[in-house]
Amino acid sequence: MGINFPDTPTTNQLYPQPAVAGQPVYRWDGEKWTTLSSSISDGVVRYDVAQSLNSTQIVQARTNLYAAPFDALAYNGMQVNGSCEVSQQYGTTSFAVPNNAAAYVQDGWMVASFTTGALRCQATPAYAIGSLPGYTSCVAFGATTAQASLGAGDFVYLKALIEGYRISRLAWGTTSAQPISIGFWVNASIAGTMSVSIFNAAANRNYVANIVINNLGTWEYKTLTIPGDTTGTWNTGNGIGLDIRFCFGTGTTYQGAANTWSGSTLLGTSSTTNFMAATNNSAYITGLIILPGIELPSASRAPFIMRPADQELLTCKRYYNTYSSIVVAGYNTTSAAIYANLMFHAMRAAPTIAFNSISYVNASGLATDSVTVNSAILHAIVTTGPGNATATLNAILDSRL
Amino acid sequence: MADYQLTTPDENGPVLRTADQAWIPADPANRDWEEYREWVNKGNTPDPYVPPPEPEPVPPAAELTDAVLFLHENRIRSLEGVPPLTLDEFKTEAISAAKRTKGK
Numbered sequence: 020m021g022i023n024f025p026d027t028p029t030t031n032q033l034y035p036q037p038a039v040a041g042q043p044v045y046r047w048d049g050e051k052w053t054t055l056s057s058s059i060s061d062g063v064v065r066y067d068v069a070q071s072l073n074s075t076q077i078v079q080a081r082t083n084l085y086a087a088p089f090d091a092l093a094y095n096g097m098q099v100n101g102s103c104e105v106s107q108q109y110g111t112t113s114f115a116v117p118n119n120a121a122a123y124v125q126d127g128w129m130v131a132s133f134t135t136g137a138l139r140c141q142a143t144p145a146y147a148i149g150s151l152p153g154y155t156s157c158v159a160f161g162a163t164t165a166q167a168s169l170g171a172g173d174f175v176y177l178k179a180l181i182e183g184y185r186i187s188r189l190a191w192g193t194t195s196a197q198p199i200s201i202g203f204w205v206n207a208s209i210a211g212t213m214s215v216s217i218f219n220a221a222a223n224r225n226y227v228a229n230i231v232i233n234n235l236g237t238w239e240y241k242t243l244t245i246p247g248d249t250t251g252t253w254n255t256g257n258g259i260g261l262d263i264r265f266c267f268g269t270g271t272t273y274q275g276a277a278n279t280w281s282g283s284t285l286l287g288t289s290s291t292t293n294f295m296a297a298t299n300n301s302a303y304i305t306g307l308i309i310l311p312g313i314e315l316p317s318a319s320r321a322p323f324i325m326r327p328a329d330q331e332l333l334t335c336k337r338y339y340n341t342y343s344s345i346v347v348a349g350y351n352t353t354s355a356a357i358y359a360n361l362m363f364h365a366m367r368a369a370p371t372i373a374f375n376s377i378s379y380v381n382a383s384g385l386a387t388d389s390v391t392v393n394s395a396i397l398h399a400i401v402t403t404g405p406g407n408a409t410a411t412l413n414a415i416l417d418s419r420l
Numbered sequence: 421m422a423d424y425q426l427t428t429p430d431e432n433g434p435v436l437r438t439a440d441q442a443w444i445p446a447d448p449a450n451r452d453w454e455e456y457r458e459w460v461n462k463g464n465t466p467d468p469y470v471p472p473p474e475p476e477p478v479p480p481a482a483e484l485t486d487a488v489l490f491l492h493e494n495r496i497r498s499l500e501g502v503p504p505l506t507l508d509e510f511k512t513e514a515i516s517a518a519k520r521t522k523g524k
Contacts, residue, residue, distance in 0.1 A: 257449050355475030368449035373442035384472070386427070387434075387443035400472060405487045417442075418450060 024052055038068055089316035090323040097185045097199075097261070100127035101307035103156040104328040105335045106145035116140040116160065123419060126335035127179055128158045134173040138166035138295055146303065151204060151238045153322025154305050161208070161301030169293050174269035174286050177304055180420040181261040182337075182367060183220075183254035188311055189247055191219075196247025201263070202315040204306040205230070206238045208299070211292025214266045214277075215243060216285055220259035224251035227285040229277050240306075240318035248280050257367050259420050263309070267294035267302050336364045340416040343376075347385065347397050347412070352404040357382065358396060363416060365393040370416035382408035392418075424456055425467035435466055489514070 024034055028047035038044050044065075045052040064070070064080045072080060081088060106125035116122060118139065121131035125144030132140045139162070146159035158177060166173070189197045201215065209232075216227040226248070230241045254260050266286040273286040294302055308315060308324055316324050326334075340363060349357030369390045377385055384400040399410035425436045427443065434445050435456055444452045460466070493513075494504040505513065 351475070352478055353476040354473040356472070369445035369447040371437075371442050371444045371450060371452040373440050390434075390443070390445045401475075404476065405478075406491065415442075417452070420451065 028052075033067070036068075038065070038070075044068075088323075089314070089320060092310060093324045093326050095310060096324065096326065097181050097309040097311070098127070098179060098307045099181065099185075099334055099338070100125065100331050101203075101305075101309075102154060102325045102328070102331065103128065103145055103158045103305045105332050106156075107335065107339050107341060109144045111143065111145045111147070113141050113143040115163070116142050121178070123339075124158055124160070124177075126339060129178045129180065130158075130160050130176075131178065132175045134166060134170065134175075136166045136170055136173060137164050138162060138169070138173065138175065139164040140175060140295065148303075148305065151206075151305070154204065154325075157204075157206075157303045157305035159301060159303045162295040162298055165296055165298040165300065166293075167296050169268055169270045171270040171272045174266060174273055175295055176264045176266040176269075176286060177302075178262060178264040179307060179309075180259055181263065181309065182420060183256045183258050183260035186253070186260035187255035189253075191248045191253035192251050194249050196249045197311055198244055198246050198313050200242065200244045200308075200310050200313055200315045202240065202242045202306070202308040202310075202321060203265070203304055204238050204240055204321075205232060205265075206236065206303040207232050207267070207294055208235055208301045209292070209294060209297075210235045211294060212288075212290045213294065213302075214269075214287035214291045216264045216266060216287070217245060218262040218264070218284070219248075219251055220254045220262070221252060222262070222284055223282050224248055224253070224280065225283045225285050226280050227275065227277055227288060229288055229290050238303075240321060242315045244313050244315075246280075250280070251282075261309075265304055266291060268292065268296075333364070337367050338417075338419045340364060340366065340370070341413065342416070343413040345397070345412050345414055347382075347399045347410040348408070349401075350405065350407050351401045353401055355401050355404065356398040357401060357408050357410075358388075358398045361395045361397060361414065363393055363395075366416060366418040367420070368392060368418045370418040373415045373417070374412045375415070376411075376413045378411040380409045381406055382410045385410045385412060422465060422467045423459060424464075426469040429469050438467070486511075486514075 030049045032047045034045050043054050045054055116130050116132045119133050121129045124130045124142040130142045132138060140160050141163045142160040145156040148154050148157050211232055213230050213232060214227055215230055218225055226245055228243050232239060264286060269287040269291055274289050275283050275285040277288045294300055306321055345361060347357055347359040351357055369392055372387050372390060372395055374385055381402050382399040383402055386398055388396040388398055401408040421438055423438055425438055427434045427436050432446060434443060437444055444456055447453055490510045493510060497504050
């Protein structure tokens, strides 16, 4: 192919466009054509047009630029338990999703099914994946009783709540608001359009986007970038920062325009498919990544950005924690108290404390005296004294969003 | 029985959730507390605070010492495979031992 410059170029016009392998690119500077760069085959990385580099060239280009791969951004991921590996409450045991109430299905993930109709769902935490390289678990849910047509106010979704501290870097609610990019893997028993929506804590700022699931029964990697919200109130403390919902069906009340910020409470659009229209229909999600900025790793590299399970467990314990074989022991008179100080990993807020597997020796009436974000004082009452008494117990600490 | 019970005389203090006996701190950031406040705002009333039983007074030091010795003696007997003493038997033994010591 020969060079055939345009007769009447405009300033900064490039030729040829698109770039041609083996041929330089020229720019018209207003007077003459100057060589902008060498061709792809000359080994030059372009910043003004997309290039088709192979994996070796990508690695070399990154090395030359001192650019870190996406894998290095794992710590920046704002999601909690994105790989769905941590499940402290239910392990891998399925449970019926309560109707008209959102419930935690596993650490960091909630499921909600609201209907006045027949729809009933079952959720399975940390569901084992056998067909998605790089991931071991997902959150799963499906219809045990289907509802062919959802009522106007009905909906079903999974949601991830992100604490304000984790999103404060986005500066949402200000003119400096930064975009976020969300990536996740989804697999559904039917093809269709699901939706992803974002809310603030007060649910008076809202953005919704459509996500097309092309093939049934196939893991698909989905990505979207959402512009930062320059208005509204976005929590940057220990309350709910981001509320992200993955909707698999909603009635008309919660449908609206996609890809714009508003004060609505939209979960989907008129395109949103009812994925629970037939009994045993199901949906699975894993590999959630929420990064500041406009970039995400490719599907093949997405598993590398996930934090390892041991680190994720520590993060999850900020919200939910269990302790076993706690001993409250002491010597006191009848009806007097014996005490124990329980110290734990600092939690998001002072947790709700529940006990189980309580075993008493000359004691009764186990109770909590006070709780802070990282400690609690427990007591039991001596049955017959003066004498030794003990209470042995397991404790569940809950300060989830 | 209401869904919640006060755990202190302070009506704004921590509460017990009766369903699972979970103790909910009065922390506005705790979602269970928020749920409790919504429940109250709907016009519900928690069960009143029930004070714990009055503890028995601490016995005089001498009695405490006796009690410690009594428990200690029975622990040793337990280790030796000997049946434990009742409190009366222990007192009788102790008086006898004291007399024996005094006689020496």
